[in-house]
Amino acid sequence: MANPFPSDDNGRVLLRMQENGDDLAKPRDIDFTVVFPGQSSAVAFADYFRRSGYKVSVEKTGSVPELPWDVIVVKHMIPSHNEIAEFENTLSDFASPLGGRNDGWGCFAQPTRH
Template identity: 30%
Template structure:
């Protein structure tokens, strides 16, 4: 008899993405590269936020969207796909970027 256990995921955007990845067969026991996005108001603020995130151990790049012209810091973190840890990182990115007009997106 096969025991199939499907973990429960919160019913928010992050939970839905994790559920989709689980159903697609992603190995949750293996660290994965996760993209985090921090929306920033302009290049100057983005450069400041980029430096602060870097000083706090985040590996990020600042990019401007060609069409919308909006600025974003893209951060990649290799970690296990644990909902609580993902939420904690988003909160930390918010804390670090908020004083400069940025927010985790």
């Protein structure tokens, strides 16, 4: 069977999810992580998305040493390649001027019922 997704990072993740029995037609909360060099830029970014109606958290994790501040923006959506890429572009448009960048996304599986 041919890969139904583009051969980029998001496509590989979606393919792996599908192969593991995830029902990609089911909406769910997806956590998008954006990393920043400092607390003030992370908080400014988080405040914007919080005011836009998203659930947002800010934490200093240091998982990316040069960008130690993580902002997680939660969006309830169907995990489609186009929707994920569009939202990542939106996040990037706001993060870049603040010195931030996307650092991936994740969600809980929604198994297919047999």
